[in-house]
Amino acid sequence: MKRKQLLPDAKIGIINRGEAAVRFIRGAKEFNTLYNSKFTTVAFHIDAESEALFVKEADSAHALSSYAGYSDIVGSPYLNIDFLINALLKEGCTGVWVGWGFVAENADFAAALEKNGLVLLGPTSLAMDSLGDKIKAKEIADKSKVPTCPWSGCFLESVEHAAKVALDIGYPVILKSANGGGGRGIRKVFTPDQLEAQFKSVSDEIFRFFGNRVIFMEALVVRGRHLEVQCLADYHGNVHTFGVRDCSVQRNNQKIIEETPPAHLAPEKMKEVEASAERLLKAAGYHSAGTVEYLYDIDRKEAYFMEVNTRLQVEHPITEELFQVDFIHLQLKVALGEELNNIPKIPRGHVIEVRLNAEDPDQKFAPTPGIIKRYLPPLLPGIRIDSGFEWNSRIPGDFDSMIAKIIAIGATREAAIAKLRRALGARSPCGWWFGLSR
Secondary structure, three states: OOOOOOOOOOEEEEOOOHHHHHHHHHHHHHHHHHHOOOOEEEEEEOHHHOOOHHHHHOOEEEEHHHOOOHHHOOOOHHHOHHHHHHHHHHOOOOEEEOOOOOOOOOHHHHHHHHHOOOEEOOOOHHHHHHHHOHHHHHHHHHHOOOOEOOEOOOOOOOHHHHHHHHHHHOOOEEEEEOOOOOOOOEEEEOOHHHHHHHHHHHHHHHHHHHOOOOEEEEEOOOOEEEEEEEEEEOOOOOEEEEEEEEEEEEEOOEEEEEEEOOOOOOHHHHHHHHHHHHHHHHHHOOOEEEEEEEEEEOOOOEEEEEEEEOOOOOOHHHHHHHHOOOHHHHHHHHHOOOOOOOOOOOOOOEEEEEEEEOEEHHHOOEEOOEEEEEEOOOOOOOEEEEEOOOOOOEEOOOOOOEEEEEEEEEOOHHHHHHHHHHHHOOEEOOEEOEEEEO
16 A cells, blocks of 8 residues: 655654754754755654753744643653544644654654654554564564574464473573563573563563563573664665674663674674564564664674564664764655655764763662753764753753763774763863753
8 A cells, every 4th residue: 555645844843852863853854955845744742851952943833731631641741642643633743753862752642643643753553563672573574584582483482392491492582572572571581590580570560661462582692792784665665774783782671782784793793683674674564764673693694683673763863963964864765655766875984872871870870860960962073962952951851861972983993982082071160061050
């Protein structure tokens, strides 16, 4: 079925906030200047963020509390599908951008947009459902001859079922939620006596966060690297890949540092991984930006498919800088129905990104909301700063703790590291470049 296309004068509702919303707003404005389009952006915000940067920069902004049913919402309003659809329709939006987080990978939200005639700058609900479910995605990968780590082949019905599968796979194994993300729904099991407790632990956790207990199992890669391929697909069957990123430096299953291209990884292996990502997305009928993630087994020298993020990734700027492309512009072109069969893809140099979070290291890096009392990001050659905050911005406790991404671009990996060290250690007349007051 042919997808509905975005019109060049569309009013685009942003179901996101902070740095993600600022990234899209600025990208859409640049697109208007470059291509004579007339897109307008609509931001939706909680009351505590009425003075936030994304609210100021959007063409129009609306408090979520101003819509009917707000007081009845349990949890985040950015997750309530019916409420969000009502807000989008009331403001006359015809397009929707979701960025990352919240409903960005919610197939039910994508289906609701389709039902109401709104164009999502992303995949169809069918593709999102197929790839967003880790079990379905593995099945597509197996059919597409994309290497997968030995796994259960289906969801686990009980602890007893899990014990039988673990014996077949061989310990150590890892339990995963079919719908997990952000480091949730993952438990490692090294010996049979640990299985029952870990199974119960992951089952209870995913029920709290995702409302189900769908768990699968795969072999645990003891020495591995987290690799991913940034992809873009149009409505005409073209799938483009943009190199490989290494996101192995993590804390509590959350990425902290990302770089591209990966250090000490054979070019032949990178080409192989990119080719398998292209096969997978073509088989799924995917559209727009997406990321195929792999676990690289250092001992076996094999990259195993893990999952697909059916959205734009937080770390997309490092790929943009390596290939000199803009993924917001490319998402808009895809939604407009353009055929993208000739995108210049020449990587240049090396790029590294580090995430800046409002966290307290003395409290096990717990999120620390408050007001930014000092914000003087370093203006240095080869440094890009992506942020949704400014001086005196309030960081509410309702959301994740990321404040900014510091991206260093160098001719070599060593040069990028040197630039990143310089940026992180930069001082201003007021002291270090960032300060937070609770």
